[in-house]
Amino acid sequence: MTLLASLITPACIIDESKLRANAKRMQEKCARENLILRPHVKTLKSLQAAEIYAPAPSPITVSTLAEARYFASAGYSDILYAVGISPNKVKAINELLSADVGLTVIVDSMAGAKALTEVAPQLDGSLRVAVEVDVDNQRAGINPNASTLVEIARLLSDTRKLQFKGLMAHAGASYQCFSQEAKDKMAQQECEQINVAVASLAKAGISCEMVSVGSTPTALADISHEGITELRAGVYATFDCVMAGINLCEYTDIALSVLTSVIGHQQEKGWVLIDAGWMALSRDKGTTGQKKDCGYGLVCDIHGNLLPGWYVSQTNQEHGVIAHVDGRSPMEDVFSYGSMLRILPIHACATASQFAQYHVTRDNHSVSAQWSRIHGW
Amino acid sequence: MTLLASLITPACIIDESKLRANAKRMQEKCARENLILRPHVKTLKSLQAAEIYAPAPSPITVSTLAEARYFASAGYSDILYAVGISPNKVKAINELLSADVGLTVIVDSMAGAKALTEVAPQLDGSLRVAVEVDVDNQRAGINPNASTLVEIARLLSDTRKLQFKGLMAHAGASYQCFSQEAKDKMAQQECEQINVAVASLAKAGISCEMVSVGSTPTALADISHEGITELRAGVYATFDCVMAGINLCEYTDIALSVLTSVIGHQQEKGWVLIDAGWMALSRDKGTTGQKKDCGYGLVCDIHGNLLPGWYVSQTNQEHGVIAHVDGRSPMEDVFSYGSMLRILPIHACATASQFAQYHVTRDNHSVSAQWSRIHGW
Structure with a gap:
């Protein structure tokens, strides 16, 4: 398993x-x-x-x-x-x-x-x-x-x-x-x-x-x-954060997420650095202009439970920055170095297209299947 | 050839x-x-x-x-x-x-x-x-x-x-x-x-x-x-439009572009529809906030000659919309149905990553080579 x-x-x-x-x-x-x-x-x-x-x-x-x-x-x-x-x-x-x-x-x-x-x-x-x-x-x-x-x-x-x-x-x-x-x-x-x-x-x-x-x-x-x-x-x-933002679904209905690891911190800024940048999440910022700006995605723990207020505020190619909407300091246990998190996508079509395969889970603990996908024209 | x-x-x-x-x-x-x-x-x-x-x-x-x-x-x-x-x-x-x-x-x-x-x-x-x-x-x-x-x-x-x-x-x-x-x-x-x-x-x-x-x-x-x-x-x-926008290079130095075809028009709006959306161009809008907002990319003819003022103003997954900064009507010869154009990328790393291969040209008319690339982690 x-x-x-x-x-x-x-x-x-x-x-x-x-x-x-x-x-x-x-x-x-x-x-x-x-x-x-x-x-x-x-x-x-x-x-x-x-x-x-x-x-x-x-x-x-x-x-x-x-x-x-x-x-x-x-x-x-x-x-x-x-x-x-x-x-x-x-x-x-x-x-x-x-x-x-x-x-x-x-x-x-x-x-x-x-x-x-x-x-x-x-x-x-x-x-x-x-x-x-x-x-x-x-x-x-x-x-x-x-x-x-x-x-x-x-x-x-x-x-x-x-x-x-x-x-x-x-x-x-x-x-x-x-x-x-x-x-x-x-x-x-x-x-x-x-x-x-x-x-x-x-x-x-x-x-x-x-x-x-x-x-x-x-x-x-x-x-x-x-x-x-x-x-x-x-x-x-x-579904995705854009669809949840227009009240068509709940954030908890979103079936796709990006698994990522904590790779560092900038403590004075309240930042958690992760290894999911725009190459993994896509550059889509489709919730800008919606009531709730989710940045580059909302943060969940590894089991898919939302961590309210935490979102990906910045991305570079392979770096993401997690911050809290109220500027809170990251909880040490949840965001410690090497911890794994899941990011709910802003736009599922864009995020999914950044990957060659999907890891499927039924219990949010283990991988039940790997699904392939295609790209290109 | x-x-x-x-x-x-x-x-x-x-x-x-x-x-x-x-x-x-x-x-x-x-x-x-x-x-x-x-x-x-x-x-x-x-x-x-x-x-x-x-x-x-x-x-x-x-x-x-x-x-x-x-x-x-x-x-x-x-x-x-x-x-x-x-x-x-x-x-x-x-x-x-x-x-x-x-x-x-x-x-x-x-x-x-x-x-x-x-x-x-x-x-x-x-x-x-x-x-x-x-x-x-x-x-x-x-x-x-x-x-x-x-x-x-x-x-x-x-x-x-x-x-x-x-x-x-x-x-x-x-x-x-x-x-x-x-x-x-x-x-x-x-x-x-x-x-x-x-x-x-x-x-x-x-x-x-x-x-x-x-x-x-x-x-x-x-x-x-x-x-x-x-x-x-x-x-x-x-290079790319972001780098040209900070005056590090000329737009004419940009070595990468996306070849696209005109697939339609919305004449009253001055729009040309192309078959390059964000899946081809990426969602990167890195020139927003720069002096010259290039949208999703600047428009060239098929040979790579810039068409001044024309840019990709909107994208969906496989649709792009070309418009003129001054709202001009598209020239009929250049933008006729089926015409091919080239789009200079906002952010070359993001645009290049949307493709499985590159078509290389030396004369801007023919393909001299195909280069492969990789994706993933």
């Missing part, structure tokens, strides 16, 4: 029971609404983790074609690549089509759609294409009222080897919704705006097999997702 | 001639001062890159024991691991000693020194230990005036299988020094403070074989490094 205490630090720890509980919460939500759940696997990018929250052949969402290949090789055959396609990725897409993977790509412009029609003759199979709709004025997507939407859908529908699949939207603005009311309102807006696009296509005689929306906050919102066929969400599986 | 234009984006590009010029600048600086250069290989973590700026058997600095193993396997035998040691790394250290690697570790507390003396009997060879001195009140290290410094050095010297090697310091505060005068002053302080520690040990009859200082700005400072045996620096090999 490998103990957490015997691992080389820094290491990335997954609390399996928390992961299962988080997965169940979203699965039950979708079941209640009778909606397809298409988890975004970009947070952990791990087949073993996905067995818990998106067991094959679940439809999945990916953020890179490397993820598409990795999950396809394990039997996932309904894959939405949710980043606007660029021309230099056609060869990689073709390889997936040759392997009979049901891949859906997205475009949000006539230029993107035309580029696909130009390469369509070379495709080794039928490529599903969805159009991204902008529902919150935040990032990508076509305005649901834009007339080009119908033109794009028609062009895609009329092109051999392309299959117009429907619409997708992502209300990233929900990450700034702190109250339940605000989250529900944003989820409602996400649905309403994509339905404007659905209606405009319907008027032109074009139907949408897929009407896909989601972000973790809007997927969990307390609304009925009228007119929607499926929900997408990713970070719900582990 | 592989063209840059045929690569799958995002990809990490190294401009070999810039890397060589940056390497030469530091080598000449050390040669002029007759100082040993111990490059920090943590920026690129690549054997092929190190052949240019730290060819074996150059002494090197590493930030992880994984780097120590990787470089040791290629013939590097004088390796300083410049992060305070933690007890759970002793086994990995022992493996290096068994392979006859000349490894130096650091401690900055009596607790750390005692932990080493406790494991010393189990060591498979002689372990060199340096003491870290705090010269700028920024991070780790013992106060050069502290009496425990002598006690620690004596304990290390008196322990079988441990070899007290000397002192090291890192003036990380130099990253906030914008003028030449401020950088020179900080470099002077780095030298003076470590020399206080050297003198205090000398008084107790303990000599230092190694007196090691450095950070890229202080190593390049216009001072004579009195009493110092070696300089350490890392990011000078590639």
Whole structure:
């Protein structure tokens, strides 16, 4: 039996029971609404983790074609690549089509759609294409009222080897919704705006097999997702300090943490130095601007129990500095040289991506499994 | 011949001639001062890159024991691991000693020194230990005036299988020094403070074989490094926007960039969407607070020519948003759908670590080599 205490630090720890509980919460939500759940696997990018929250052949969402290949090789055959396609990725897409993977790509412009029609003759199979709709004025997507939407859908529908699949939207603005009311309102807006696009296509005689929306906050919102066929969400599986900061979960629900060792002190400053810097924790400071600024992460003991008020205040590449919000001196027993701690991530997707593998625990004392993950594009 | 234009984006590009010029600048600086250069290989973590700026058997600095193993396997035998040691790394250290690697570790507390003396009997060879001195009140290290410094050095010297090697310091505060005068002053302080520690040990009859200082700005400072045996620096090999922002280099000296494709637009906002988000660029925003905030990176054309005023203003995992500082509309030719661009990194160490390999170019048109790198601990 490998103990957490015997691992080389820094290491990335997954609390399996928390992961299962988080997965169940979203699965039950979708079941209640009778909606397809298409988890975004970009947070952990791990087949073993996905067995818990998106067991094959679940439809999945990916953020890179490397993820598409990795999950396809394990039997996932309904894959939405949710980043606007660029021309230099056609060869990689073709390889997936040759392997009979049901891949859906997205475009949000006539230029993107035309580029696909130009390469369509070379495709080794039928490529599903969805159009991204902008529902919150935040990032990508076509305005649901834009007339080009119908033109794009028609062009895609009329092109051999392309299959117009429907619409997708992502209300990233929900990450700034702190109250339940605000989250529900944003989820409602996400649905309403994509339905404007659905209606405009319907008027032109074009139907949408897929009407896909989601972000973790809007997927969990307390609304009925009228007119929607499926929900997408990713970070719900582990949650993180950003999600806890918008009151979507408790800090104790966070399933991912970074195991670290105390390597020194600066006593006059009340600092504890640890061997987890930004290379382990990531540079994400997503809680700056939230009510509770968690710096680079909140501090727990080795068993995952929160040490209230302690957070990672600074990071360099391999050094982290732990301090107390009130400037308290570190407790000698907990923070002695060589002691091990666990840091809850600000943004789980960013922190998880700093590691090649996860050490899984069921009892917060020992390692029950090691899960692999992938990187790259 | 592989063209840059045929690569799958995002990809990490190294401009070999810039890397060589940056390497030469530091080598000449050390040669002029007759100082040993111990490059920090943590920026690129690549054997092929190190052949240019730290060819074996150059002494090197590493930030992880994984780097120590990787470089040791290629013939590097004088390796300083410049992060305070933690007890759970002793086994990995022992493996290096068994392979006859000349490894130096650091401690900055009596607790750390005692932990080493406790494991010393189990060591498979002689372990060199340096003491870290705090010269700028920024991070780790013992106060050069502290009496425990002598006690620690004596304990290390008196322990079988441990070899007290000397002192090291890192003036990380130099990253906030914008003028030449401020950088020179900080470099002077780095030298003076470590020399206080050297003198205090000398008084107790303990000599230092190694007196090691450095950070890229202080190593390049216009001072004579009195009493110092070696300089350490890392990011000078590639430079980045943070270093250009403190006037240590020109933006045109930056040897690393991220190749990306235009995947969409939000015309009303003047936004260009690219397929390089924080997964490719990292979340580092190190120029916030500098005179010129470069966001997540400055934008060049595919050949590496800066497009003045264009920068990456926002990132999500796989999406970046390019905007102009004056809110200008994107030029249609340069930023058309599918166009390729290169982004200069805010912090080269963070950006480089997001990639498994580098694509090297000599002419900014074609790929002359692929270099590998390592990750992890």
